[in-house]
Amino acid sequence: MASNSTDKSGAALDGLAEKLGHRFTDSRSLQRALTHSSASGAAGAQGSYERLEFLGDRVLGLVVADLLLRRFPEESEGSLAKRFAYLVSGEILSQVARDIGLGEFIAFSRGEADAGGSENPAILADVMEAVIAALYRDGGLEAARGFIEPQWRPLVEADLKPPREPKTALQEWAQGQGLPLPRYEEVGRDGPAHDPRFSIRVVIERKGGTLSGEGEGRSKRMAEQAAASALLEQLEKEQAR
Numbered sequence: 631m632a633s634n635s636t637d638k639s640g641a642a643l644d645g646l647a648e649k650l651g652h653r654f655t656d657s658r659s660l661q662r663a664l665t666h667s668s669a670s671g672a673a674g675a676q677g678s679y680e681r682l683e684f685l686g687d688r689v690l691g692l693v694v695a696d697l698l699l700r701r702f703p704e705e706s707e708g709s710l711a712k713r714f715a716y717l718v719s720g721e722i723l724s725q726v727a728r729d730i731g732l733g734e735f736i737a738f739s740r741g742e743a744d745a746g747g748s749e750n751p752a753i754l755a756d757v758m759e760a761v762i763a764a765l766y767r768d769g770g771l772e773a774a775r776g777f778i779e780p781q782w783r784p785l786v787e788a789d790l791k792p793p794r795e796p797k798t799a800l801q802e803w804a805q806g807q808g809l810p811l812p813r814y815e816e817v818g819r820d821g822p823a824h825d826p827r828f829s830i831r832v833v834i835e836r837k838g839g840t841l842s843g844e845g846e847g848r849s850k851r852m853a854e855q856a857a858a859s860a861l862l863e864q865l866e867k868e869q870a871r
Contacts, residue, residue: 663760668739679760686759723755
């Protein structure tokens with residue numbers, strides 16, 4: 631096995647720990663959080679970040695939910711849910727991962743590294759969750775909160791209106807136009823079984839033809855959201871003409 635540009639030396643891990651704002655007493659969880667299954671040898675998924683991301687997703691959700699309740703004390707549950715879904719999405723996780731340069735610390739096989747694994751948004755999102763889990767396991771909730779809140783608070787403040795979920799927005803548009811509800815179709819699936827990428831097309835039938843958009847994601851739901859966003863952008867451009 632070969633790794634990407636980082637050899638995950640102690641110095642490299644210390645550099646990342648500084649960005650995370652936590653001094654690890656045991657770096658094993660952090661090392662696992664930064665290991666792609668292609669570089670985990672015989673241990674496979676058990677020696678990679680895949681199990682840790684399961685925990686990190688829950689820790690992130692707890693901290694973000696608490697942050698939203700404190701920031702918007704008068705807001706309804708429905709509006710909070712919209713904000714929450716956006717803030718814990720793969721799009722935001724990968725954005726935060728890029729902001730701290732997380733990709734350079736991830737260990738891959740040479741083939742996965744050459745294929746651009748360190749820039750893959752789905753991988754970055756998964757590793758970001760796993761790193762949050764490593765913070766939690768080493769330093770408890772406050773260590774995880776100490777990283778999450780400074781990174782996510784500007785995103786909370788950036789748009790004080792609850793974001794509209796793309797699939798819901800597209801459905802509401804279709805209903806407003808008296809058109810059938812959007813239909814989602816899987817048109818492709820790439821990547822290994824442990825890290826698939828789905829391609830989804832959304833179609834709306836209308837008199838004189840159809841409207842369609844395509845999107846990709848690490849789950850069908852994410853791909854459907856991306857497809858809905860693509861079609862909404864297309865509709866906005868048409869309206870601007």
